[in-house]
Amino acid sequence: MNRRIAGLACAAVLALSPSAAVAADKPVLRVIVVQASDVAAYVRELDLVRAAWQKHNVPATLTVYRASYAGPETGTVIVEARFPSMLALAQGMELARSEPEIVAEMAKLVPLRKVLSDSLYDELSH
16 A cells, blocks of 8 residues: 555656656657558558547557568558647547547457557657
């Protein structure tokens, strides 16, 4: 119980600090590296997710890339979800868990991919 209270207090202090306020206004990227057996089908389903996000005002831009040229990463599929701020990311993720249409569309992605990596990237410079 004491650890939980200490954790909540620490989170509150960090959230109210000036650096947290500045970070909250910076863009955030969620980068998901996936292995997709049928890339075309995966991209089609992502288009439906994108449409559901737009319909429900999820503040994000969704872009899909495939690595090319040379090396072991050639063919790797990357999904970039760009959010205008950490707050927007949190709002978008809450909608992804609570809005039935978005939940249903995102569930269709599960059999089409294996997530290899899922990371958040903070912007360091302009």
